[in-house]
Amino acid sequence: MDQEKRKREEEKLDAMKEELRGKHVLFVTTKNLDYLRNTQEIRWLEEAAKKVTVWGSKSSSYVKRLLKLYPKLLFSPLKKYDAAFFGFSPQLVLPFFGWRFRKKKVFEDFFISVYDTMVCDRQKFKKGSLRAGLTRWLDKKTLRRADGVITDTMAHADFFSSEFGVPRERLATLYITGDEAIYYPRPQKKPPKYKDQFIVLYFGSILPLQGVEVIGEAMSRFAGDERIRFLFIGPVDKKVSLPKQDNITYISWLSQEKLADYIAAADLCLAGHFNKEIMKAQRTIPGKAMIYETMQKPMILGDGPANREYFREDEKHTFVPMGDGEALARAIRERMQHN
Numbered sequence: 001m002d003q004e005k006r007k008r009e010e011e012k013l014d015a016m017k018e019e020l021r022g023k024h025v026l027f028v029t030t031k032n033l034d035y036l037r038n039t040q041e042i043r044w045l046e047e048a049a050k051k052v053t054v055w056g057s058k059s060s061s062y063v064k065r066l067l068k069l070y071p072k073l074l075f076s077p078l079k080k081y082d083a084a085f086f087g088f089s090p091q092l093v094l095p096f097f098g099w100r101f102r103k104k105k106v107f108e109d110f111f112i113s114v115y116d117t118m119v120c121d122r123q124k125f126k127k128g129s130l131r132a133g134l135t136r137w138l139d140k141k142t143l144r145r146a147d148g149v150i151t152d153t154m155a156h157a158d159f160f161s162s163e164f165g166v167p168r169e170r171l172a173t174l175y176i177t178g179d180e181a182i183y184y185p186r187p188q189k190k191p192p193k194y195k196d197q198f199i200v201l202y203f204g205s206i207l208p209l210q211g212v213e214v215i216g217e218a219m220s221r222f223a224g225d226e227r228i229r230f231l232f233i234g235p236v237d238k239k240v241s242l243p244k245q246d247n248i249t250y251i252s253w254l255s256q257e258k259l260a261d262y263i264a265a266a267d268l269c270l271a272g273h274f275n276k277e278i279m280k281a282q283r284t285i286p287g288k289a290m291i292y293e294t295m296q297k298p299m300i301l302g303d304g305p306a307n308r309e310y311f312r313e314d315e316k317h318t319f320v321p322m323g324d325g326e327a328l329a330r331a332i333r334e335r336m337q338h339n
Contacts, residue, residue: 002309023083028073037109041150044174053081084106091114108146109150114138119132140165178293198268204272208275209273211322212240215328216242217325233251236250263292268298268339269292274302275302293311300331303321
């Protein structure tokens, strides 16, 4: 945890706030309005701005949200706004409507890079292809249009600066936080059928960078061990092959409120990311890690630069080498012994 670097990032965030002090700010997002990053940034803006007007939608359909937003961006008067902040996926807005904000201060949340996600992470487009070039153009155009850019980690800010040629001083880091209305510390209450077992919990959307195959390898090393119970929450049937054992319970979906109850019941939580091949995994702090932190749960983290920005090794935080199922199993066993 580099305190000096963290301090510089906080100073840049404060400077952005000062630029918005007393202004009427338009907040634009293509993501559903109750998305955690949106609510976090709206609160952040309200701490400085005189007024914040939000353009977005609660629809679960991305297409419907865009169809509602695009006409407003094209035809609505903008004179009353002093500045604009573009939330999640500004690539879907700024390259096409940025000209309407040419006389205003523009800020954005560059939470993900389309190029990094589609070419480097998910490998949907081949490097050097036309589609890869298009994603790179979208990212560069979006970044260069903004006067200030917010990222989720310093590692991402460093990468975006070097990859897309944006001055590093224009990028600042605002770490995502858990929703404290749902995820908060509470007494541990285990389900009766698991009350005598050590509960290890993982949840996720089963993306490649999460490295769930590493978790699967670790769980397989506890086959037949009735002292432990793994709760694995996520759409595993469609995305990945994981071990079938009597001490693993797979749950495909939970509401956030129910998920919080399960996290509270756990003795140990797996945060990740554990994939060592996808570089994005090293530049990202898993959102689940911030949820565990908000609930004050002990966790195991992948030993990557982004996680080291925010966490340090102590009684609640254990780091393991990424891509190493044996090391993850060993860390779980050590936590069991000291429980």
